[in-house]
Amino acid sequence: MAAAQKYRMDMCHGPLLGKVIRFSVPLMIANALSLMFNAADLIVLGQFAPGEAMAAVGVAPGFTTLMLNLFWGISAGVNVLAARFTGAGDQKNVFRTVHTAMFLALIGGVVMTVVCLLLTPWILRLMSVPEKIFDKAALYLQIWSLGMPFMVIYSFGSAILRAVGDTRRPLIFMGISGLANVLMNLLFVISFKMDVAGVALATQLANVISAVLIWRALAVPGEPYQFKWKKLHIDMPVLKEMLRIGFPAGIQGAMFSISNVIIQSTVNSFGWEAIAGNTAALSIEGIIHVFFGAFALAVVSFVGQNHGARKYKRVIKSINTTLGCACVSAVVLTVFGVIFKRQLLAVYNPDPVVIDWGCIRMDYQLSCYVLLAVMEVLIGALRGLGYSLGPTIVSLTGACVLRVLWVFFIFPLDPRLENLMISYPVSWAVVSAVCGWMLWCICRRMLSRAASRKFDHLKI
Numbered sequence: 003m004a005a006a007q008k009y010r011m012d013m014c015h016g017p018l019l020g021k022v023i024r025f026s027v028p029l030m031i032a033n034a035l036s037l038m039f040n041a042a043d044l045i046v047l048g049q050f051a052p053g054e055a056m057a058a059v060g061v062a063p064g065f066t067t068l069m070l071n072l073f074w075g076i077s078a079g080v081n082v083l084a085a086r087f088t089g090a091g092d093q094k095n096v097f098r099t100v101h102t103a104m105f106l107a108l109i110g111g112v113v114m115t116v117v118c119l120l121l122t123p124w125i126l127r128l129m130s131v132p133e134k135i136f137d138k139a140a141l142y143l144q145i146w147s148l149g150m151p152f153m154v155i156y157s158f159g160s161a162i163l164r165a166v167g168d169t170r171r172p173l174i175f176m177g178i179s180g181l182a183n184v185l186m187n188l189l190f191v192i193s194f195k196m197d198v199a200g201v202a203l204a205t206q207l208a209n210v211i212s213a214v215l216i217w218r219a220l221a222v223p224g225e226p227y228q229f230k231w232k233k234l235h236i237d238m239p240v241l242k243e244m245l246r247i248g249f250p251a252g253i254q255g256a257m258f259s260i261s262n263v264i265i266q267s268t269v270n271s272f273g274w275e276a277i278a279g280n281t282a283a284l285s286i287e288g289i290i291h292v293f294f295g296a297f298a299l300a301v302v303s304f305v306g307q308n309h310g311a312r313k314y315k316r317v318i319k320s321i322n323t324t325l326g327c328a329c330v331s332a333v334v335l336t337v338f339g340v341i342f343k344r345q346l347l348a349v350y351n352p353d354p355v356v357i358d359w360g361c362i363r364m365d366y367q368l369s370c371y372v373l374l375a376v377m378e379v380l381i382g383a384l385r386g387l388g389y390s391l392g393p394t395i396v397s398l399t400g401a402c403v404l405r406v407l408w409v410f411f412i413f414p415l416d417p418r419l420e421n422l423m424i425s426y427p428v429s430w431a432v433v434s435a436v437c438g439w440m441l442w443c444i445c446r447r448m449l450s451r452a453a454s455r456k457f458d459h460l461k462i
Contacts, residue, residue, distance in 0.1 A: 011167025013307040014089055014316065018323045021167075022300055026327070028169040029296035032176045037288060039180035039208075043201045046187045051197035059142055059198060066146060069118055071255030073110060073154045077161040078302065078385055079248025083240065084165030084227070085306030085386070092310070093226040095240070100162055100220065100227045102240045107158040111151025118147035138198045145199060149206035152213035159216035162227055164303050168219075175215040183208035247385060250394035261402040268409055268422055272359070276419060279359025282347050287368055290335045294371070297328035298378035305386030314448050321383045321441070325376065332375035339368050362419050370427035377430050380437040387444060393437055400433035 011021060043059060080103045087095040122143045126136060160172040183204050190200025220229040269280050304320035339346065347360040384393045408425040415421075 013085075013167055013304045013320075014311045014313055018304070018316075018319055019327075022297070022304065022320075022323050022327055025164075025167060025169055025303070026296040026300045028173040029164075029299055030293050032169070032173040033292040033296065034289065035173075035176050035180050037292065039183050043183075043187060043205065046184075046191050046201065050192050059139075059201060066143070068256055068259045069114060069150070070153065070157075071259055072249075072252035073107075073114070073157060075250070075252025075255050076106070076110075076245065076248035077157045078251045079244040079246070079390070080158050081161035081165050081302055082247050082306045082386055082388060083244055084162050085303045086310035086388075088166050088226070089307030089310030089313075096226040097228070097233070098237045098240050099244070100229055101233050101235060102237045102244065103158045103162065104155065104217075104220070104229060105234050105236050106241065106244075107154040108151060108234075111154040114154070115147050115150040118150065119144055122147070142198045142202045145202035145206060149209040152206070152209040155213040156209065156216050159213075159220055163216075163219065164299065165306065166227060167303065167307075171219050172216070175212050175219075178215065179208040179212035182211055247388060247390040250390045251385065254394045254397050257398050257402045261405050264406055264409055265422065265425075268413065269419070272419060275353065275355045276359040279347065279351070279356045279361075280363055282351055282356070283343075283360040283363040283367070286339060286343075286346050286364070287371070290332075290339055290368065290371065291374070293335055294328040294332040294375040295378060297324045297331070298375075298382040300324050301379050301382040302386040305383050309387055314445075317387070317448070318445055321379070321445075324383075325379045328375040328379045329372055332372045336368050336371045340364065343368070359419065363423055366420060366423035367426050370430065373427055373430035373434055377434040377437065380434060380441055383441055384437060384444070387448075389440070389444065392440055396436045396440070397433055400436065401429040404429045404432065 011025060013021060013025075080099065083099045084096055084103075087093075087099060122140055126139055126143070156175075163169070163172055186204035186207055187201055190196045190204055194200060196203070217229065220227055222228060269276055301321060301324040304324065305317050308314075308316045308320055343361055343364045344357055347357045347364075351357070381393045381397065384390070405425045408428075409422070412425070413422050
């Protein structure tokens with residue numbers, strides 16, 4: 003128990019800035035490692051397998067992200083509940099949350115595996131995957147689907163550990179499983195000549211390792227989040243609250259994926275150089291997003307714990323601190339990215355035409371990333387306070403519907419990539435403004451209740 007306690011963090015007392023940074027840095031490193039290990043799949047295939055193998059794996063992310071987004075959203079609900087009960091010192095409800103979450107992870111993961119296996123051929127036809135790579139793409143996705151329960155277990159388990167302030171052990175587990183993934187990639191692809199099947203199998207075995215490690219971390223005796231197999235069950239009141247907070251976030255993620263597919267189809271109309279440049283720029287943006295995105299995850303736990311402890315002024319201070327950290331990191335990194343954009347893009351592809359297309363995206367997207375940082379922290383703060391439906395509706399309207407309408411009505415007026423890319427910062431600004439107003443109203447009401455000592459209790 004003592005060994006496990008050193009990983010926990012008291013978010014309700016002491017200076018905030020240092021704790022926010024200590025909480026967020028392991029998240030940054032873990033997410034960066036995740037991106038690198040995912041890239042390793044493509045690098046190994048690109049170097050040691052036929053060209054169509056890399057293309058077959060390349061069609062998967064749109065489908066896999068869509069399938070996982072729902073559970074990633076629900077994991078936010080797990081994080082909020084566990085953080086709130088931890089802050090309130092309510093060990094009984096922490097225990098109920100843990101066992102409901104892990105039971106849901108098991109059942110939901112198995113159901114999604116069956117759904118993915120059944121839908122894979124239909125989805126690939128819908129995506130117009132070329133016949134040359136169709137069988138390999140289907141094989142990759144079918145093997146990938148078998149690992150769904152383990153991916154969901156790791157996602158939910160990490161959310162529980164984040165709720166108690168532990169971001170170091172998920173980082174360690176990510177490093178161990180990621181290294182195993184790379185080594186198994188090399189073994190299966192180079193030695194066993196398994197190409198697509200080898201990469202998929204290596205990825206899923208790595209997911210098994212990460213799930214087992216996260217489960218062992220939750221089984222530490224004496225901890226309020228201690229997992230016990232005999233207590234595994236669904237607690238309906240907890241499940242309802244978990245889904246109330248997390249399900250809208252999952253739907254939002256799924257809709258984001260669909261809107262991005264529509265925009266990507268428009269990018270495809272500019273030719274392969276534009277596709278290559280857009281892909282390279284997107285990868286660079288993803289790496290930069292990892293750093294300020296960690297603060298958007300941190301705000302959920304900090305707000306959740308302090309809200310549970312009824313430290314409402316500290317809730318507001320947590321929001322301001324994480325927002326400031328996110329904005330500073332976004333500005334510094336995006337300035338670097340914009341200045342060295344051509345050099346960064348050349349790492350992916352030295353073709354000057356490809357670099358020119360990538361620069362267009364980075365000029366309009368990367369230079370406005372501070373708006374995205376503001377938007378994500380504000381949405382995270384609202385979810386940490388237990389408000390999920392409102393920001394989801396705002397995000398879907400501002401970031402999804404607006405972009406789709408832009409593609410169909412604004413873009414045709416000036417069909418250039420610049421006109422398409424500007425839809426992103428416009429949507430970020432709109433969502434940030436509305437969510438900021440919502441958060442200001444909620445915080446003002448929260449402080450008013452605190453002043454009059456009329457507290458709301460979570461009835462579970």
